[in-house]
Amino acid sequence: MAKVSFRNVWKKYGNVSAVKELNIECPDGSFLSILGPSGCGKSSTMRMVAGLEHITSGEILFDENPINTLPPKDRDVAMVFENYALYPHKSVFENMANPLKLRGQDASVIKERVTSAARLLEISHLLERRPQELSGGQKQRVAIGRAIVREPNLFLFDEPIAHLDAKLRAHMRGEIKHLQRTLGTTMIYVTHDQLEAMSMADTIAVMHDGELQQLGSPREVYNKPVNAWVAGFVGEPAMNFMDAKIEDRAGRTHFVHPNFAIAVNDEQQRIIASGARQDALRVGVRPDALSISMTKPPVDHITGKIFVTELLGGDMIIDVDLDDCRVRVKTSTEFEGVEGQTCYMTVNTNKWHAFSKENGKAFF
Amino acid sequence: MASREVIQYEGWPSKVFKWFSVVFIAFYMVWTVLPLFVMFMSSFKDLLEAFQIPPVGDWAGVTVFFNFTPTTKHYYELFANLGFSTYLFNSLVAAGGSAVVSVVLGSMCAYSLSRIEFRGKSDLFFWIISTRMAPVVAVLVPLYWIFRELNLVGTLPGLILAYTTFNLPFAIWILKGFFDNVPYAIEEAQMVDGATRLQALRAILPLVAPGIGAFIVLCILFAWNDYLFAAIIGSGGAKTLPAATRELVQPQNIQWGQIMAAGVVTALPMMFLGLIIRKYLVTGLTMGAVKE
Numbered sequence: 027m028a029k030v031s032f033r034n035v036w037k038k039y040g041n042v043s044a045v046k047e048l049n050i051e052c053p054d055g056s057f058l059s060i061l062g063p064s065g066c067g068k069s070s071t072m073r074m075v076a077g078l079e080h081i082t083s084g085e086i087l088f089d090e091n092p093i094n095t096l097p098p099k100d101r102d103v104a105m106v107f108e109n110y111a112l113y114p115h116k117s118v119f120e121n122m123a124n125p126l127k128l129r130g131q132d133a134s135v136i137k138e139r140v141t142s143a144a145r146l147l148e149i150s151h152l153l154e155r156r157p158q159e160l161s162g163g164q165k166q167r168v169a170i171g172r173a174i175v176r177e178p179n180l181f182l183f184d185e186p187i188a189h190l191d192a193k194l195r196a197h198m199r200g201e202i203k204h205l206q207r208t209l210g211t212t213m214i215y216v217t218h219d220q221l222e223a224m225s226m227a228d229t230i231a232v233m234h235d236g237e238l239q240q241l242g243s244p245r246e247v248y249n250k251p252v253n254a255w256v257a258g259f260v261g262e263p264a265m266n267f268m269d270a271k272i273e274d275r276a277g278r279t280h281f282v283h284p285n286f287a288i289a290v291n292d293e294q295q296r297i298i299a300s301g302a303r304q305d306a307l308r309v310g311v312r313p314d315a316l317s318i319s320m321t322k323p324p325v326d327h328i329t330g331k332i333f334v335t336e337l338l339g340g341d342m343i344i345d346v347d348l349d350d351c352r353v354r355v356k357t358s359t360e361f362e363g364v365e366g367q368t369c370y371m372t373v374n375t376n377k378w379h380a381f382s383k384e385n386g387k388a389f390f
Numbered sequence: 391m392a393s394r395e396v397i398q399y400e401g402w403p404s405k406v407f408k409w410f411s412v413v414f415i416a417f418y419m420v421w422t423v424l425p426l427f428v429m430f431m432s433s434f435k436d437l438l439e440a441f442q443i444p445p446v447g448d449w450a451g452v453t454v455f456f457n458f459t460p461t462t463k464h465y466y467e468l469f470a471n472l473g474f475s476t477y478l479f480n481s482l483v484a485a486g487g488s489a490v491v492s493v494v495l496g497s498m499c500a501y502s503l504s505r506i507e508f509r510g511k512s513d514l515f516f517w518i519i520s521t522r523m524a525p526v527v528a529v530l531v532p533l534y535w536i537f538r539e540l541n542l543v544g545t546l547p548g549l550i551l552a553y554t555t556f557n558l559p560f561a562i563w564i565l566k567g568f569f570d571n572v573p574y575a576i577e578e579a580q581m582v583d584g585a586t587r588l589q590a591l592r593a594i595l596p597l598v599a600p601g602i603g604a605f606i607v608l609c610i611l612f613a614w615n616d617y618l619f620a621a622i623i624g625s626g627g628a629k630t631l632p633a634a635t636r637e638l639v640q641p642q643n644i645q646w647g648q649i650m651a652a653g654v655v656t657a658l659p660m661m662f663l664g665l666i667i668r669k670y671l672v673t674g675l676t677m678g679a680v681k682e
Binding site for chain 1: 573575576578579580581582583584585586589593596597
């Protein structure tokens with residue numbers, strides 16, 4: 027087990043920088059998720075840790091030892107690949123035994139470790155089969171089994187459940203998290219699915235265009251996004267953004283938009299007064315920070331027209347047209363508005379965000 | 391999984407076409423199998439019996455063809471007096487040797503070309519294939535000169551080298567395709583599991599086995615059936631079956647019986663080889679990506 031540190035790590039392919047100036051500390055035994063859309067540099071980052079890509083500059087350390095020049099076999103990491111990368115001509119047992127065999131373990135030790143890993147992952151009955159005889163979920167368990175048979179410094183999981191169906195994915199999220207907690211091994215988990223990162227990780231590193239945007243706990247990333255990009259990427263349904271002007275009305279700062287004029291709270295007023303020396307910004311509100319009703323409320327509110335309603339079983343998502351944009355609201359299934367009607371939304375101003383229009387940086 | 395058969399709706403054109411294809415295949419079979427059959431039968435006939443042919447149109451006279459006393463004297467003559475056992479050995483060593491050398495060098499080269507990026511890679515690959523584009527005769531004279539200077543003419547190593555020269559580009563070309571189809575992630579998984587690069591290569595060899603099998607057959611076939619190199623580079627000390635057979639045609643008489651027997655001796659091993667690795671040959675050359 028090891029602590030992993032990235033110090034000013036760059037990865038360049040020719041003139042293209044895939045990873046820029048990356049600095050992350052991942053404490054021993056913790057679960058770090060690297061989250062970002064495809065092409066953000068998250069896979070390059072993981073492959074540099076595994077030793078499958080050279081590190082262009084900077085250092086990656088396990089505990090205090092730089093591993094830049096070590097070949098993969100000497101790094102003692104275990105990796106689960108996106109497409110599982112099982113050995114098609116070998117049985118499940120041989121697949122899982124491979125890392126132990128390559129390290130010259132005794133046959134009896136191999137047998138014991140593989141059987142106990144198989145029991146943990148509930149694939150004991152599959153040991154004689156070949157990978158092509160397995161379903162996606164089973165293959166994925168075998169790939170995880172191959173990673174856990176030895177006790178590595180570090181687990182590297184590269185979108186391991188991206189190819190499973192939704193139900194199995196939800197199930198495996200819990201299983202992988204539980205597994206990591208049980209084994210206590212440091213884990214780096216790469217994913218493009220914010221739900222996976224939110225639900226499993228101790229720390230999330232959000233990446234975009236090769237740059238680390240935010241490093242923090244799932245709560246911090248969700249509640250205190252550092253910029254509009256992170257705010258928009260994390261959370262489902264995504265955050266609503268509206269362009270608004272800052273106006274003083276009766277001594278209180280208001281965000282003003284063709285469809286609303288809403289006062290900020292005390293703390294926000296202070297932040298705007300001290301920092302945001304501009305007259306326009308982007309307001310961000312998550313769908314669950316809005317409440318919708320068909321009757322005009324007595325407080326500041328947004329007026330819009332219902333575009334469409336979607337019933338999601340336990341909740342309902344309402345798309346509402348404003349003059350210049352469309353927002354989504356999460357509400358309960360009792361909501362009775364129908365398409366085309368005028369509706370009113372109030373904002374929980376403790377939970378809304380304001381971002382700079384120029385660089386997207388968050389004011390609050 | 392859905393049925394993979396192409397469904398058909400019968401109309402008169404498809405019926406006509408079906409009959410046409412049956413007739414075509416029948417003709418094609420006669421065309422290809424009959425000569426072999428005649429060769430096989432004639433090798434057991436005395437010269438006089440072999441030339442008994444019924445007049446044109448006399449279908450009943452076909453029985454004459456089967457009316458003979460079998461004799462193995464041609465085979466006896468070949469092996470007892472004409473040294474065909476040596477030639478058979480030469481053929482086996484030359485074909486097998488060049489196949490082994492080509493497959494070992496070819497798979498390493500194909501692996502490098504498939505996995506490693508370096509400047510001029512595509513040019514290098516094209517150059518390798520292009521060596522197969524010129525006809526053999528075009529390079530035979532300079533090649534003969536080089537071989538003579540190196541004292542390789544008339545030796546088995548010389549013949550193996552000659553065949554390898556022409557098989558190796560072919561091996562690289564075929565095997566590169568097979569390596570390309572093996573997902574790189576499998577080797578990466580091996581390396582993360584604790585393998586060196588060489589161990590990782592060895593681990594994926596079973597996945598390209600169909601390609602290697604198919605290539606070995608093609609390589610052996612090329613060398614076994616070759617006459618040009620055998621006659622020129624191998625002449626003298628390393629005579630192979632086709633070159634030896636050619637010598638049975640003498641100015642004063644043509645040893646038809648022995649030629650037929652020599653033909654059978656040459657053809658049979660390849661037929662057996664084909665039967666044994668038929669599976670590889672079919673799946674090998676048509677197989678797509680490796681299924682994980």
